[in-house]
Amino acid sequence: MLELLFSQNVFTHIPAHAVCTAIPVQPRAEINELYQFYFSKEIDSEKRGEGMPDKKNIYFTPTSKNVLLNGEIKYLLAGKHLFEINGRLREIVGEAPASVPRSNSVLNIGILLNPLTDLLDGLSLFFSFRNHQAEDRFYHALSNAKFTINGKTVEFENRIGTDVNGTKTLLDDLVKKESDISYRASLFINDIYRKRFMTLSDGNYRLKDFVNDFKVTGPLQEYFYEKNPEVFSKDILWLEIDLGLPFSFSDLNDLVVTLNCFPVVNRELNEYTHSVVKGANVIPLYTDDLFFDVRRVSDSSERTYKPRISADRESENENSYLVRQGGIARFDSRDARESIKNLMGLVRDEAAAFAIKGTDLISYELKQLDQIIARLQQRIDTNGAEHDLNSYLILESGNEYDKINVQYWTISGELANNIRQGSALSVYRGVDVRDKSVVLMTQTTGGRQKLSGEDKLNSLRRSLLSKGRVVTAEDIKALCLELFGNNITKVEVKKGIDIIHQAGKGMVRTIDIHIFLKDKSEIASDEVYQKTEILKLKLKRESVNLLPYRIMIS
Template identity: 30%
Template sequence: MSENRDSIKSRMLRTAAKMWDYPGVENEAAFDPIVALLMNACAAELAKINREKKLSQSRLTEELARLLIPTAATRAAPAHGIASALPLDGYGYVDQKEQFRCGGPQSGAGRALYFSPTGRFPLVDAGVKCQASGNRICELIDHKYKSVLGYAAGDAFLPPAALYVGLDVSDTIESVEELTFCFSLLNTGQKDFFFNHLSSSRWFLNGRELEKSRGYPPAAGKEDGLKELLTSRYRTSARTCREINTFYERRFVTVRNIERLASARGNLPATIQDIFDTDTLGKVDDHLIWIRVEFPKVVSPKLLDDVFCFANCFPVLNRRDHDLMYRLRENLNIIPLKSNDFFFDIRKIVDSENESYHVRDLDDAQANEENSVLLRSRGVGRFGAFEAKEELQYLLETLKDETASYAAVGTEALEKIVSEINVLMGDLEDKVAGMTVDKTTSYLVMRNLKERDSLFVEFSSTAGSRANDIAAGTRLEVIGRSNIRPGSTLLVTPTVGGRDRLSDREKLISFKRTLLAGNRLVTAEDIKAFCREQLGRRVKEIEITKGVANGMGEKEGLMRTIDIVLTSDERVRTSAREWDFLLEDLLAKIRARVAHSFPYRLVVDENDNRKSVGLDGNAGRATK
């Protein structure tokens, strides 16, 4: 917070009264007039020095951020999760143009949050209704709960390491070209182990093995065109979507060419009929299509009991689309990108002649200024650290000094002008006192060299950390025209990963990490700096040691690891769910930046027996 002249003078008066044994004296009239004049002069100069110091510090920080840190890295990061939906017809798809709304005044949940898919994903009018494993068969309710329909008679069990998935498929569908399945696990301590073996699973329908692949369908990872790749330096949406897709990819399996569904419909596997009694089987929908998923033998039935399997799933991120039409003026135009949330990305910029514009850097001398705009995220021009409200306050203080000097001249004309200025200053001061400054607004700066009439801008915003911790099972409302069935869209996982715009302190931490190693992690100090950048104040100590862990493969024994031991700061409250995401995301980013393939492991609060262990790019958390 900036210091003005009045606050500095008030502190000086209190200090002087204390030094001269004038208890409770804060009025300058109690002192000698020369003392009051000296204090006024000193307070004014100190306020100017403080202002220049803050301006210099801000300019230095912003310049370092511009040179060393990509612009996208300092922006707010969107929360993300996994959602599920059904198409209007038998087949359909979702893409990044879809908008889903969550909450809002009509639901009593405050300001609404918006989500959109991270890519193009196929949808089929089908859903997982039942699961069977071990000695029980369950029904899935609202993608959140399992209702046990019955247990096997006696000591009978289904085949080990086998999961039976009951699909409710529309009668109009005879074959499915692609169907995505997403897996969730209640036992977070075994999450890495399960997802590691999910890629080795085999899928069968009526005894015929199905073609499957790990991750998403090919269309979800479709590369951008040449034009998008050339202008992607300032467009963070595509990069963020790729990172989110990579984060969730190990949870997904895509099954292809599912044929002859008519003969499979209602065909309950013999292994299920043999071990469950008639009453239990009577509770099972006889219209389901059963798929058998075989895992490696090391996957226990108890672990499969904690598994949830869903169909028609896709990652989503907190992103709201905006359309803006701005009437251009001659020469310089400053266009505010106003929204209630943080600016996220520019989608498209065209003028009234349908000519496209791209975002360029201030130092990009080779860019064509006629077809480019500047993007400013921290005010415009000279405002910098002092936003418009503080600039107006400084202007008022300066005008007060100047009007007093003009009034001292004593001419009638000047006194009249000074009186009018004082009246206007009073009105301005009242308005400034009630101002609320929106520091999340970004701006486009352009010169209207072609004398166009208007500019059309499509951009997106994100709510940052406000969109975190939305519970699984929350319904999402489809906005606008869509081929998604109304009321069928909901979140399968809680939302995580939202972050507000970086503060100056967080930027300095990023400076240190960037200066040490750039975007690569080579030494132990590089890893420590990167962990501090990602975890912030949540950790107070980081240590790099050597360790030994059990391998996750069927034929793997003990393996050497590099342990990153994190000591959490108890003063910063962090939930177990947040730790799960932070550690999984951190380890994935470390694996993407290290120069070798040595296995890393994260350990949190080792002395407290709360460990978070991850190998081969995965992380998990086991609580006491």
């Protein structure tokens, strides 16, 4: 019944995500989902099993193609202060007096690039605005800001990388959205962080067109040019951002801007080869982690098998595969092995019951069945099939005999959460990325195991009542409950008024969502912020309401 109502994709595991930065070995490099980084995380003795190691590698890959330039941000001129930046550390090297006119809507960023760099297209900046109360206003102003490099106008776009997992056309995008769980997860993660990224558009910008062309553009730059002339050397590219809206000097001073950042998702690429024959083949997907999605299935001739959704056996399904996840698509958690154990106990009980009644024939047949099941159980124990195997492929092959190469993603679930900001990741795959340069800019969050039976019923109830859309206030409350779980006491939906974050505009009616957390809630403040951002994104995607939403956490 559940399979008729939902795709199995609805109840899959959810990977953790974060934003990290890296420096390439060459002046310019492009990375994609096949680049893998890992973090060795210590596991509590209570969570790991007997004989298990005390550390586990948590793997991450980029969510999309991204451009990395060999360089760094050296200076930030914001408000009245000039900051010198060295990695994650920064110090004030100059302060303008009150007599010097300064703007609270303009940022100046000094970028030092490798002199061998040629093409600048794809240069990305990641912004961290500390004041959560004013961040929506700041990021809205940032997306509409005017940018210049050494006085020359350039175009920046509010986007991440080039594309997600190599989609080239709208048709490819639609097909991937239907069948590729990993692709949809990457799109969703990019949507969470998109507002914090600004990427230089593909305008064929060259470094040689900007060097040696610096011009002082205002009294604040003129003051620091006289006091600190070495800061404005010919090797530094000065990016000026005119936000168009004023912000407090304290907020601008707390702003953090980082080069070469990109979102990462917790997933590890597994690969192995399996023999198949003509017709239907069942291929188990072995893993010690949690199965997430199939990336690619190909034969010995490099012909790619296509995924399908239905399990029919029509001729057009040759050279195709179907993913099955036994433990995820049911409301209970019993698999075939547990069912056999229950059946063995039932057979023994019933055999004794028939023997008491004197029905020798039925009793004898049940004893025979008991012996057969016992031999099956012994076979299972001998082969060591005690691990949880819920994922497998049903593959339709048109060849009499062939070797199939299967690539699939696995994740670590909740174990990948709470890796702290500033943690260094090691390079597992990616020779053109410096090994010790990959650092997390945000804490990892969002990882979750498969849904419990109660969570499945909550998702089923919300989807049946609203068809996956947010229409009424009760739909909003159900969505909040789905995201925050039992950490909230109540949700109130009210009408409100807000100021539009745009010059020349007035006020607008809003829908205010007040979420009341429990006094002893187990959710950390960073996780509350991330869940709030996800709630905003889901409301934007699923709501049919034209009014903007405001979310208040109490």
